[in-house]
Every structure is written in structure tokens, then in C-alpha cells.
Amino acid sequence: MFTRLGLGLGLRKTYFRQLLTESPAIDWLEAISENFMSTPAGWGDPALAALERLRERYPLALHGVALSLGSADALNQNHLKRLKDLVDRFEPAVVSEHLCWTSLDGQELHDLLPLPLTDSVLNYVCERIQQVQDFLGRRILIENVSSYVVYAESTYSEWDFLSELVKRSDCGLLVDVNNIYVNSVNHGFDPLQYLDALPAERVGQMHLAGHRQQGDWLIDTHDQPVCEAVWTLYGEAVKRFGASSTNLERDGEYPPLAELLVELERARQIQAEVSHVCAI
Amino acid sequence: MSAPSELLAVQRRFKTLILSPDKQDSSSADLNWLAPPRAEQGAEIYAEAYGLRMSQELAMRFPCCQNLLSERFTSLARDYLNQTASLSPLLQLFGQAFPAFLAQALPAEPWLGELARYEWAHFETLHRQEAIAGTFLPLDQVLNQADHQAQNPSLNQGSFVLKLNPTLYLQLSDWLLDADTLSKKPTQQVVALLIWKHAGCLYHESRPVAAYHLLKALQSGQSLERACETHGLTPEQLHQWFSDWGRKGVILGFAPASIPVSQASDT
Numbered sequence: 299m300f301t302r303l304g305l306g307l308g309l310r311k312t313y314f315r316q317l318l319t320e321s322p323a324i325d326w327l328e329a330i331s332e333n334f335m336s337t338p339a340g341w342g343d344p345a346l347a348a349l350e351r352l353r354e355r356y357p358l359a360l361h362g363v364a365l366s367l368g369s370a371d372a373l374n375q376n377h378l379k380r381l382k383d384l385v386d387r388f389e390p391a392v393v394s395e396h397l398c399w400t401s402l403d404g405q406e407l408h409d410l411l412p413l414p415l416t417d418s419v420l421n422y423v424c425e426r427i428q429q430v431q432d433f434l435g436r437r438i439l440i441e442n443v444s445s446y447v448v449y450a451e452s453t454y455s456e457w458d459f460l461s462e463l464v465k466r467s468d469c470g471l472l473v474d475v476n477n478i479y480v481n482s483v484n485h486g487f488d489p490l491q492y493l494d495a496l497p498a499e500r501v502g503q504m505h506l507a508g509h510r511q512q513g514d515w516l517i518d519t520h521d522q523p524v525c526e527a528v529w530t531l532y533g534e535a536v537k538r539f540g541a542s543s544t545n546l547e548r549d550g551e552y553p554p555l556a557e558l559l560v561e562l563e564r565a566r567q568i569q570a571e572v573s574h575v576c577a578i
Numbered sequence: 579m580s581a582p583s584e585l586l587a588v589q590r591r592f593k594t595l596i597l598s599p600d601k602q603d604s605s606s607a608d609l610n611w612l613a614p615p616r617a618e619q620g621a622e623i624y625a626e627a628y629g630l631r632m633s634q635e636l637a638m639r640f641p642c643c644q645n646l647l648s649e650r651f652t653s654l655a656r657d658y659l660n661q662t663a664s665l666s667p668l669l670q671l672f673g674q675a676f677p678a679f680l681a682q683a684l685p686a687e688p689w690l691g692e693l694a695r696y697e698w699a700h701f702e703t704l705h706r707q708e709a710i711a712g713t714f715l716p717l718d719q720v721l722n723q724a725d726h727q728a729q730n731p732s733l734n735q736g737s738f739v740l741k742l743n744p745t746l747y748l749q750l751s752d753w754l755l756d757a758d759t760l761s762k763k764p765t766q767q768v769v770a771l772l773i774w775k776h777a778g779c780l781y782h783e784s785r786p787v788a789a790y791h792l793l794k795a796l797q798s799g800q801s802l803e804r805a806c807e808t809h810g811l812t813p814e815q816l817h818q819w820f821s822d823w824g825r826k827g828v829i830l831g832f833a834p835a836s837i838p839v840s841q842a843s844d845t
Contacts, residue, residue: 364667370581446620
């Protein structure tokens with residue numbers, strides 16, 4: 299149902315030059331959509347040119363962080379148009395966004411904020427996803443976010459909400475394994491129950507990343523290597539969803555690119571081992 | 579389809595909680611829209627993360643101001659954050675009004691607002707470095723393609739007035755990306771450039787050689803007084819420089835390797 303791209307890396311400016319000059323063995327790249335959107339001042343054009351060069355060498359995914367799918371505000375049509383321009387220009391293999399809200403009353407909060415998991419919100423978000431898919435003319439993937447609060451009015455578990463969401467809106471799932479782990483610790487649930495509930499045939503991509511411990515909380519910082527518990531959970535995810543396209547995200551304390559390649563290799567090994575066991 | 583009323587209600591509360599955590603009585607039933615038992619702690623994580631993220635964004639865009647203002651920068655950034663709503667989904671635009679804010683907030687130190695304006699202009703131009711498409715030509719090759727409009731020995735013998743087409747500009751910008759390694763490239767020819775946008779194309783004019791070194795000194799945390807002393811400047815001259823540069827555009831300063839910095843002069 300979804301193209302399997304292999305093991306990819308989140309495209310960050312720290313690694314731009316190396317990617318352009320050395321073309322390291324990475325199967326695909328995932329770019330943050332907002333980093334390549336032109337501004338009123340005309341920024342971004344050279345970045346777009348660079349992305350075009352990378353696009354010639356690597357399959358590309360566009361990953362959005364600011365569409366605010368779950369906001370009570372109307373969808374930002376300017377932002378949506380900017381996204382469509384990018385999608386039309388780069389024809390990425392994957393377009394994804396988060397199940398969250400990032401703005402309200404026209405003000406941006408620049409964070410992936412969780413939603414109340416209720417029937418009315420489910421209907422509302424499904425319709426907005428459908429609007430976005432219609433506008434872009436393609437299916438998108440929706441990613442689960444990390445969170446530090448739970449709404450009192452929520453009536454769904456996160457996994458049931460996601461399952462219903464993809465069923466009703468015909469979108470795919472981007473399963474962030476680290477986010478599941480972070481939430482399982484922060485909110486006290488079994489991450490395997492989460493994985494078990496997701497419809498495997500709708501999983502189009504997975505994310506891996508690192509986090510930090512802050513007191514009793516895990517904070518989704520993306521500035522650490524993937525931890526052992528998340529690697530284990532990733533193996534469980536691969537058992538259930540197969541060798542889905544997997545992307546490694548790093549957003550701080552950037553190590554040499556070689557270290558990220560080692561992490562990608564570990565993901566590749568896990569995929570191979572799980573596939574081997576499943577074949578037996 | 580309009581948003582469910584309960585969604586709007588909780589999002590308004592959440593927004594207030596993030597933007598104005600001090601106004602919340604978080605220990606009371608105000609947080610009863612969040613599930614116990616860790617609602618208060620969880621809410622604090624979001625509020626703190628917002629303040630940190632936006633302050634970091636300002637610090638990243640205005641490194642010289644941050645170095646010079648130190649703790650005061652943190653306080654000023656917080657004030658700016660409280661006064662300024664971020665209206666674009668593109669976070670990188672948040673600092674656009676910060677120079678004007680600084681100028682207003684620090685009337686007794688007007689050069690700081692000018693410095694911020696300079697840094698913002700610098701960022702606008704060098705934003706291109708974030709994803710440079712250049713072909714990584716050696717600087718000599720880039721300069722050989724430039725149209726040398728004039729030599730200006732009144733600045734110093736290594737100064738140029740250059741007009742570069744956008745492609746060439748990008749290549750030069752790319753070279754500038756390696757500015758920190760300049761000292762390891764003694765054979766490279768180095769120039770001082772003042773850049774601003776004019777009629778849709780980039781115009782480069784030679785300007786004070788010391789500018790780049792002054793900027794680097796400030797960025798590395800050197801005090802203003804020390805940086806001025808090193809470069810033979812008075813604070814009044816510095817103020818005038820920043821006034822000029824801030825209005826015109828951006829300095830990408832290179833000093834000819836053969837000319838010691840201490841000999842560079844603007845006059």
C-alpha cells in the first residue's frame with residue numbers, strides 16, 4: 299500500500315554540505331516542509347535550489363510541523379498553498395503532518411500540542427485531513443505526537459483515536475516509535491498495546507529519535523541517540539508493520555553524520571532480523 | 579465544519595497557560611480540564627518549553643546582542659515574547675520586530691538597536707547558507723568572475739567594490755560559510771563587502787575591513803570596549819557604523835590576509 303523507501307534521515311542544515319558533496323549511503327531524506335517555504339522577504343529560494351539537487355539523488359519526504367490540523371482556527375490557506383507549491387515542485391514520496399494543533403486565534407505557539415480525544419474532535423480532524431488531502435491531491439500520513447498532559451474530557455485512548463482517524467479519513471499513519479515510548483512512560487500505558495491496536499496496513503512510515511529524562515518525565519528532545527528501550531520497541535513495531543520506511547530525526551547536539559549512519563544501520567539490522575524470524 | 583465548542587474552550591485555556599503561565603493559578607481547580615494526577619507538572623513543561631524555544635530563537639538570530647547584553651538579553655527577550663505574538667507559522671520570522679523593540683527598550687544605548695538591525699539583516703542574507711546550493715568554488719575563482727567596479731584605496735588596498743549576480747553571490751556566500759576557517763587559508767584573497775539588496779539584485783560595496791573582525795570579536799564574547807580598543811574605534815564611531823550598516827544591509831567582512839587588522843581603517 300505504501301512505498302517502502304528504506305532507512306532515511308531527517309534533513310538538517312548541519313548535514314547539508316556533507317549530503318551535497320559526499321552523497322552518503324542513505325536511502326531517502328525527510329525535509330521539514332516549513333524550512334523550505336519562501337517568506338515574504340523571498341527567503342528560501344537558495345534552500346529550494348539545494349533541495350532540488352538533493353532530490354535528484356535521494357527520494358524525498360516532506361514533513362510538516364505547522365499546519366495545525368487540530369486547531370479550532372480555520373485551516374491557514376496561505377500555509378496550505380505554500381505546502382502545495384512545495385509538493386508540486388518536489389513530488390515527494392511522502393507528505394506527512396502531526397495529529398496536533400500549533401496555533402489559535404491567529405497566534406502561533408510553535409509546539410505540537412495534543413488534542414482532546416473525543417468523538418467531536420475526531421470528526422472535526424478527519425474532515426480537515428480530508429480537506430488537506432483534497433487540496434494537495436494526495437494522501438498524507440499523520441504522526442502521533444509526544445505529550446505531557448491528558449485532557450479530562452478525552453474518551454478515546456490515543457491508539458484507538460488514531461485507528462479511527464485513519465479509517466475515517468483515508469490517510470496513512472506515521473508511527474513515531476519514540477513518541478509512543480515517551481508517552482507510555484509519561485502517561486503510564488503499555489506501548490505494545492498501542493502498537494497492537496494500530497492498523498498495520500495503514501502504517502506508511504516510522505520515526506526514530508532520542509529523548510531526555512527530566513525528573514519523572516521523558517521529554518521528546520530529539521537531541522540524543524535512540525535509547526535501548528526505543529530500539530526494542532522499534533523491533534516490535536517492525537514485527538507488526540514490516541520493514542516500513544523509517545526515518546531518524548535529530549534536532550540538537552548534532553553528532554558527526556557518521557554516528558547517525560550507524561544508528562540507521564542498526565535500524566536496518568533490526569528490520570533484517572525481524573524479517574528473517576518472521577520468514578521462519 | 580466549525581470547530582467543536584469544547585475544543586475551542588480547551589485550546590483557549592491551553593494557550594493562556596502557555597503564554598501567561600504567571601496568570602494561572604495552576605495549583606487550583608483551574609486545571610480541572612486536564613486529567614490528574616500530573617496535570618500541573620505537565621502544563622509547566624509546555625509553558626517552559628515555549629519560553630525556552632522562543633528565547634533560543636532570538637538568541638540564535640541575535641548572537642552579538644546576546645553576548646553584549648548577557649543576562650539583560652534574557653530579560654529583554656522575555657519582555658519581547660510577552661509583547662509580541664508570533665503570527666507566522668514560520669518560526670524564523672519571529673525576531674523580525676526585535677531590533678525595533680530593542681531600540682525602544684534601550685533608548686540610552688541606541689547602538690544596540692542598530693546592532694540588532696544589523697544582525698537581522700545579516701541573518702536575512704545569510705539565511706541562504708542554511709541550504710546553500712553553491713558549487714563550492716575556491717574564493718579566488720568566485721572573485722575572478724565578479725565585476726570589479728572600482729578599487730578604493732582610501733579604505734585599504736585590498737578593498738573592492740563588487741557587483742555580483744545572484745549565482746555568484748551564492749557561491750561567495752558559500753565560501754563565507756567557511757569564514758571560521760579563514761585563518762587556515764592564508765593564500766586566499768580576502769575582501770570586505772557591504773551587501774544590500776537593490777532593485778532585485780545584490781550589490782556589494784567594499785566597506786570597513788575591521789567590521790568583520792569586530793563582529794567576530796563580539797560574537798566570540800569579547801567586550802564592546804575591548805573590541806573597540808583592538809580596532810581603534812570609539813563608541814561614537816561604532817554607533818555611526820551600525821547606523822549606516824543597519825540601514826543599508828549587511829557586512830560580510832573579509833580582510834586581506836596581507837594587511838594586519840590593526841591597519842585597517844574606514845576613514
